[in-house]
Amino acid sequence: MIELHNVTVRYQTDAPALSSVSITIPKGDFVFLTGSSGAGKSTLLKLVYGAVQPVYGHVVVDGQNVTRMSRRQIPFLRRNIGVVFQDFKLLQNRSVFDNVAITLEVLGWEHNDIKKKVFHTLKRLGIEHKLDVPPIRLSGGEQQRVALARALVNEPRILLADEPTGNLDENNKDQILQIFKEANLRGTTVLIASHDRRVIHSGHHRVVHLEKGVLQESGNVQSKA
Amino acid sequence: MSSQKHNIRPKASTMGGGSKLGYFLSRALQNLRSNRMVTILTVSTITIAILIISLFMLMYVNLEGTIEQWSRKVVVTVYFDKEPAPQDLMSLKGRITSLSGTESITTVSKEEALKRFRSRLKGQESLLEGVSPDILPSSIEITLKKEFRSTDAVNIYVARLKKLQGVGEVQYGEEWVRKFMLFFQFVRILGALIALFLVLSVVFIVSNTIRLTIFARKDELEILALVGATPFFIKAPFLIEGMLQGAVGSLLAVSLLSAGYFTILSNAGNFLTFNPADAGLVFLPASYIAALVSGGVLIGFIGSLASLKKFITI
Ligand SMILES: Nc1ncnc2c1ncn2[C@@H]1O[C@H](COP(=O)(O)OP(=O)(O)OP(=O)(O)O)[C@@H](O)[C@H]1O
Ligand SMILES: [Mg+2]
Numbered sequence: 001m002i003e004l005h006n007v008t009v010r011y012q013t014d015a016p017a018l019s020s021v022s023i024t025i026p027k028g029d030f031v032f033l034t035g036s037s038g039a040g041k042s043t044l045l046k047l048v049y050g051a052v053q054p055v056y057g058h059v060v061v062d063g064q065n066v067t068r069m070s071r072r073q074i075p076f077l078r079r080n081i082g083v084v085f086q087d088f089k090l091l092q093n094r095s096v097f098d099n100v101a102i103t104l105e106v107l108g109w110e111h112n113d114i115k116k117k118v119f120h121t122l123k124r125l126g127i128e129h130k131l132d133v134p135p136i137r138l139s140g141g142e143q144q145r146v147a148l149a150r151a152l153v154n155e156p157r158i159l160l161a162d163e164p165t166g167n168l169d170e171n172n173k174d175q176i177l178q179i180f181k182e183a184n185l186r187g188t189t190v191l192i193a194s195h196d197r198r199v200i201h202s203g204h205h206r207v208v209h210l211e212k213g214v215l216q217e218s219g220n221v222q223s224k225a
Numbered sequence: 226m227s228s229q230k231h232n233i234r235p236k237a238s239t240m241g242g243g244s245k246l247g248y249f250l251s252r253a254l255q256n257l258r259s260n261r262m263v264t265i266l267t268v269s270t271i272t273i274a275i276l277i278i279s280l281f282m283l284m285y286v287n288l289e290g291t292i293e294q295w296s297r298k299v300v301v302t303v304y305f306d307k308e309p310a311p312q313d314l315m316s317l318k319g320r321i322t323s324l325s326g327t328e329s330i331t332t333v334s335k336e337e338a339l340k341r342f343r344s345r346l347k348g349q350e351s352l353l354e355g356v357s358p359d360i361l362p363s364s365i366e367i368t369l370k371k372e373f374r375s376t377d378a379v380n381i382y383v384a385r386l387k388k389l390q391g392v393g394e395v396q397y398g399e400e401w402v403r404k405f406m407l408f409f410q411f412v413r414i415l416g417a418l419i420a421l422f423l424v425l426s427v428v429f430i431v432s433n434t435i436r437l438t439i440f441a442r443k444d445e446l447e448i449l450a451l452v453g454a455t456p457f458f459i460k461a462p463f464l465i466e467g468m469l470q471g472a473v474g475s476l477l478a479v480s481l482l483s484a485g486y487f488t489i490l491s492n493a494g495n496f497l498t499f500n501p502a503d504a505g506l507v508f509l510p511a512s513y514i515a516a517l518v519s520g521g522v523l524i525g526f527i528g529s530l531a532s533l534k535k536f537i538t539i
Contacts, residue, residue: 102452
């Protein structure tokens, strides 16, 4: 489903953000990506949805070579990938509903179907009562859920989440993780970037570790809680 | 992962082009409403710009009308070798009329010539008391078609005219015509240059104003791109917005112009006009109004397109 072959990413700076990273994530896998701040976690996710291009190597998603994709093809790649951004990227002057609906509007869904599907998804995440509220009047945890709802609403084949439990309490973290697991059970390939120990050790998952742009496979981590 | 588990309905294919346009339109209207201040700013900019251009057009149209009136005075006067018999005069008139370049002809009889002379001697008419009309010759005055009023054309025309039998002396204001046409040409070129400059600055100002509105919503552009919107899908509502603003702005400008014209200019026309033959200032013809409104729409469209280029990079 997601393959990186000897991928090197370099921003303007001298030190590469990722050096010669290779990884294969099969369909239906659930993977944690760890590493300290600046290790290159967000960069790796951006490679998958085509927001960053490598200087060497290539990225294959769902059988398609992202590195060789034209600008016209990138939108269609992204329609199969739900992303929860590190900074949420919610539209503060629009309602929760609008924020989630945007994913389906882009796909050309009809208004009534959008209404039903958005409501259903928000309900699954327990924030359906905030439908008409703008995100600016939501708590951090609630915003987190809206961002997750937007990523999940079209049931994407791949779900990428960048630090999705950043500012949540323990209870909320478990709930959010539960939603990821549910999506995974439905067949979605999940890749979560996080340095939250508790989250990483929350189950029987594959964990890969990034350190200064170099990838190390940590193998499966058993629940040690 | 089996495809049954992902029941993404292929809604995109069931949605016709019409409802897509409807979606873009509703988003454009929604955006205009929620960004009221910036919308008002953009529309006023377009209104002022189109108003300036239309005032300029109004001046040009009236100037051209006046010039057209003036150039009617490019009259070629034909005198005769000897007083022609009525039927000879008739046939000569026929031949002159069929000469290419002739717009209209008037016969000036001896009596008419004396009357004109008399009126020129206002207050001293007594000098002409008892003078018989025979002292002045009769003549034919020819008004030329518009395109025959330039120096070269008049010369060619006169050369052909002189070849007609019965035509004696021919008079025409050669020097005056030449200078006049040069001036007219100069006015035209100057007008075109000023118009070009105006249009360019309007596009520049409007695209900058629209850039403000797009800059205020760059988050939205980014998110749309990240959830897989095509560049067309992202741009369409903004382009529609630009066109709507252009339409409203230019319609406002045209309304203001006509209101102003009909209340003030048409009343004051008799004082302002420099052409006594003209009753007053004329308003812009319908084709100019149509051009102004479509120009406004086009400016809104180009303004949006130019500003969007800077933001849609992903
Ligand atoms: N747009 C950018 N321009 C220049 N350098 C960048 C850019 N984005 C990231 N970097 C650099 O690339 C390196 C990896 O950044 P990245 O955002 O992938 O780290 P991260 O692992 O996600 O960190 P964090 O846990 O703090 O989110 C960092 O050194 C960062 O400074
Ligand atoms: Mg990061």
